[in-house]
Amino acid sequence: MDVRNRPGWQLAALATAGFVVLLWAVEIVDVAASHRLDGWGIRPRTTEGLLGVLAAPLLHGGWDHLGANTVPALVLGFLTLATGLLRGLVATAVIWLAGGLAVWLLAGSGSVHLGASGLIFGWLTYLVAQGLVDRKPGEIAVGLVVLLVYGGVLWGVLPGQDGISWQGHLFGAIAGVVAAVAVRERAV
Numbered sequence: 157m158d159v160r161n162r163p164g165w166q167l168a169a170l171a172t173a174g175f176v177v178l179l180w181a182v183e184i185v186d187v188a189a190s191h192r193l194d195g196w197g198i199r200p201r202t203t204e205g206l207l208g209v210l211a212a213p214l215l216h217g218g219w220d221h222l223g224a225n226t227v228p229a230l231v232l233g234f235l236t237l238a239t240g241l242l243r244g245l246v247a248t249a250v251i252w253l254a255g256g257l258a259v260w261l262l263a264g265s266g267s268v269h270l271g272a273s274g275l276i277f278g279w280l281t282y283l284v285a286q287g288l289v290d291r292k293p294g295e296i297a298v299g300l301v302v303l304l305v306y307g308g309v310l311w312g313v314l315p316g317q318d319g320i321s322w323q324g325h326l327f328g329a330i331a332g333v334v335a336a337v338a339v340r341e342r343a344v
Contacts, residue, residue, distance in 0.1 A: 164238065164241055168234050172237060178214065179225070182214045194215055194217060194268065198256055199267070206260055209259075210252075211270075213270075232306070246335075250339070256274065258327035270321075271321070271324065273324055273325055277310075277328035278332035281328075286298075
């Protein structure tokens with residue numbers, strides 16, 4: 157079957173699975189390179205750190221970090237893309253870039269931020285806000301289920317645990333709401 161003839165949910169599943177496979181492949185390369193890729197994370201207000209806005213969501217601080225992000229990335233990434241592949245991809249780009257740029261601008265100097273958590277927090281808030289923005293009962297229901305299942309992680313936007321980028325979580329979550337407004341059905 158031609159990829160273009162597949163139902164949207166299948167394309168969303170393939171794209172999400174492909175992204176997660178990419179995350180694991182990057183971590184394999186990073187481990188083989190003695191974690192030298194981790195230096196490509198977001199380094200606030202540095203020129204080289206600006207490139208980290210693009211690279212950081214693909215990098216993880218080890219297998220535990222990647223493992224913790226895998227299932228939420230599969231679930232929330234799929235649901236985001238299942239709302240419409242183009243719409244979900246645009247929302248992901250908004251979350252990736254806006255969240256990363258906010259970390260680069262506002263996070264503490266001398267820190268390095270990496271991981272897909274910013275995307276995950278953004279997808280979560282995107283899915284919750286999307287139904288409210290579009291005023292569609294089905295999307296509101298999906299948002300409520302997502303909030304019930306994953307809402308507890310939103311405490312991660314607050315400072316607390318050393319080595320955890322609460323700034324990445326916070327700005328990813330804010331970018332998710334921005335993405336919901338930017339790609340609302342009336343706008344796309």
